[in-house]
Amino acid sequence: MKVYVIGLGLIGGSLALDIQEEFKDSTIYGIDINENHIKEALELGIIHKEGALDSLNEADVIIISVPVDVSLDLTKKVLDTISENTLVIDVGSTKVDICKSIEDHPNRRNFLAAHPIAGTEFSGPKAALKNLYRGKTNIICEVEKTAFKLQERALSIFSKIGMRIRYMDPKSHDKHIAYVSHLSHISSFMLGKTVIEKEKNERDIFDMAGSGFASTVRLAKSSPAMWTPIFKQNKTNVIETLEEYILNLQQFKELMQQDNFEEIYKEMENTNHIKQILNGILLDA
Amino acid sequence: MKVYVIGLGLIGGSLALDIQEEFKDSTIYGIDINENHIKEALELGIIHKEGALDSLNEADVIIISVPVDVSLDLTKKVLDTISENTLVIDVGSTKVDICKSIEDHPNRRNFLAAHPIAGTEFSGPKAALKNLYRGKTNIICEVEKTAFKLQERALSIFSKIGMRIRYMDPKSHDKHIAYVSHLSHISSFMLGKTVIEKEKNERDIFDMAGSGFASTVRLAKSSPAMWTPIFKQNKTNVIETLEEYILNLQQFKELMQQDNFEEIYKEMENTNHIKQILNGILLDA
Numbered sequence: 001m002k003v004y005v006i007g008l009g010l011i012g013g014s015l016a017l018d019i020q021e022e023f024k025d026s027t028i029y030g031i032d033i034n035e036n037h038i039k040e041a042l043e044l045g046i047i048h049k050e051g052a053l054d055s056l057n058e059a060d061v062i063i064i065s066v067p068v069d070v071s072l073d074l075t076k077k078v079l080d081t082i083s084e085n086t087l088v089i090d091v092g093s094t095k096v097d098i099c100k101s102i103e104d105h106p107n108r109r110n111f112l113a114a115h116p117i118a119g120t121e122f123s124g125p126k127a128a129l130k131n132l133y134r135g136k137t138n139i140i141c142e143v144e145k146t147a148f149k150l151q152e153r154a155l156s157i158f159s160k161i162g163m164r165i166r167y168m169d170p171k172s173h174d175k176h177i178a179y180v181s182h183l184s185h186i187s188s189f190m191l192g193k194t195v196i197e198k199e200k201n202e203r204d205i206f207d208m209a210g211s212g213f214a215s216t217v218r219l220a221k222s223s224p225a226m227w228t229p230i231f232k233q234n235k236t237n238v239i240e241t242l243e244e245y246i247l248n249l250q251q252f253k254e255l256m257q258q259d260n261f262e263e264i265y266k267e268m269e270n271t272n273h274i275k276q277i278l279n280g281i282l283l284d285a
Numbered sequence: 286m287k288v289y290v291i292g293l294g295l296i297g298g299s300l301a302l303d304i305q306e307e308f309k310d311s312t313i314y315g316i317d318i319n320e321n322h323i324k325e326a327l328e329l330g331i332i333h334k335e336g337a338l339d340s341l342n343e344a345d346v347i348i349i350s351v352p353v354d355v356s357l358d359l360t361k362k363v364l365d366t367i368s369e370n371t372l373v374i375d376v377g378s379t380k381v382d383i384c385k386s387i388e389d390h391p392n393r394r395n396f397l398a399a400h401p402i403a404g405t406e407f408s409g410p411k412a413a414l415k416n417l418y419r420g421k422t423n424i425i426c427e428v429e430k431t432a433f434k435l436q437e438r439a440l441s442i443f444s445k446i447g448m449r450i451r452y453m454d455p456k457s458h459d460k461h462i463a464y465v466s467h468l469s470h471i472s473s474f475m476l477g478k479t480v481i482e483k484e485k486n487e488r489d490i491f492d493m494a495g496s497g498f499a500s501t502v503r504l505a506k507s508s509p510a511m512w513t514p515i516f517k518q519n520k521t522n523v524i525e526t527l528e529e530y531i532l533n534l535q536q537f538k539e540l541m542q543q544d545n546f547e548e549i550y551k552e553m554e555n556t557n558h559i560k561q562i563l564n565g566i567l568l569d570a
Contacts, residue, residue: 190537193555195464206562208458208461216503231541
């Protein structure tokens with residue numbers, strides 16, 4: 001099986017590692033606009049060979065793991081050049097725009113829209129991890145628009161690397177993921193910003209920060225190049241989540257101003273319910 | 286050395302574990318209003334014996350690790366009953382009110398105000414951890430108001446369990462800690478609330494949550510009984526941090542509404558600076 005991975009970051013690199021582990025006969029070709037990434041990916045054994053965009057017609061599987069704005073044009077171009085039997089998988093964090101951009105493409109049935117929900121705050125080939133996807137959820141959108149035999153190939157890959165599949169329409173995907181992923185990133189970035197602004201004058205402050213702060217602000221280390229286009233593409237949903245989040249914060253502040261600490265206790269107690277939810281996530285993880 | 290720990294939760298329990306490890310001749314007496322906590326602490330080897338409030342005069346060291354509202358009255362009562370040579374340490378997360386509440390107490394010089402910055406989102410004796418404090422920061426307030434030989438005793442304990450000391454006045458402590466600890470808890474609780482509210486109608490949403498969400502929302506598992514009085518005592522500072530945080534979130538939202546994604550990129554890039562800061566925390570941790 002010839003697998004081309006376009007975009008050798010955390011997501012693409014980790015997929016490459018798991019696919020070569022599970023499909024011993026596979027050859028992994030890597031493509032990246034950053035020459036250093038190719039070099040690193042070869043050195044780290046993430047890919048077997050450097051690939052070229054004009055050889056994509058010989059691929060069995062092409063994985064597109066690039067920032068979501070780059071993916072829109074790129075996926076069209078890739079679909080233009082493939083063979084009849086090539087499966088093209090996009091693994092970006094938004095699904096409405098990408099599905100829309102190729103809906104009328106003559107090779108639409110070669111395309112599968114996926115979102116493997118896994119990652120860390122790091123990026124680049126060095127961030128790639130073996131078994132990143134084991135036990136994680138993979139959202140597949142518009143599966144019925146992919147040719148049946150190519151669906152089967154995709155599912156065989158995802159199943160062997162340990163993912164469980166959920167099917168969802170692109171609109172629902174983008175709406176839900178705004179809550180459970182995109183909003184967390186903004187809350188974390190803005191927490192980091194608020195504290196850093198304070199630190200400018202008072203450098204001692206971080207001496208006082210503990211592991212709780214570190215955990216809450218972890219996502220603020222994420223790549224702006226990856227996240228800016230995600231927020232742009234998912235603008236409407238993200239703004240909605242932000243408005244609800246700000247409203248909840250404001251309400252909490254008002255309860256404090258009114259000295260209504262009984263209600264503040266209840267708010268926190270109700271939210272403790274997140275324990276059960278997180279146990280679910282962590283058990284699955 | 287006879288050590289009395291009042292409040293056998295995560296903080297008090299972990300101190301008890303480390304003190305008995307480092308001071309082999311010590312006997313740890315535990316006091317807690319919850320009878321189950323005494324039982325658990327005995328079973329887990331956190332304390333050697335159950336203690337009683339009317340025997341505190343025989344203690345060399347008394348550690349008060351109870352919710353910060355309970356501590357105000359309790360510390361006064363404890364100071365009323367101790368011997369001349371007893372050191373009383375309060376380890377709560379706010380320092381202004383506790384220092385004020387005992388400022389005129391005749392035994393003020395037996396008291397040391399500390400805030401060991403360590404913990405997890407869990408509570409109760411079962412949450413106690415060995416070596417929780419190793420490499421962590423301990424803020425000591427108004428050290429000059431504690432008798433010199435009792436300062437020495439306290440520092441010997443903190444140094445043996447591996448803490449580094451920072452001295453700070455109570456007002457600065459409460460102001461800074463609002464940013465690096467109290468705000469993180471609220472941002473996390475409100476993130477949890479925002480997502481749970483959505484989940485009420487759409488239960489599938491948590492299938493899509495990954496480790497990023499889990500990390501950002503972790504502190505929302507914290508105990509309302511511990512945190513409500515902290516927010517109450519540190520109301521002014523916490524409201525200030527909340528206002529700045531809300532302002533930053535609103536500004537981010539407005540940038541999105543204006544399609545100013547160049548500026549959003551810059552915001553995130555500037556905040557990536559948190560990497561260096563967190564590296565500092567984690568190296569120390």
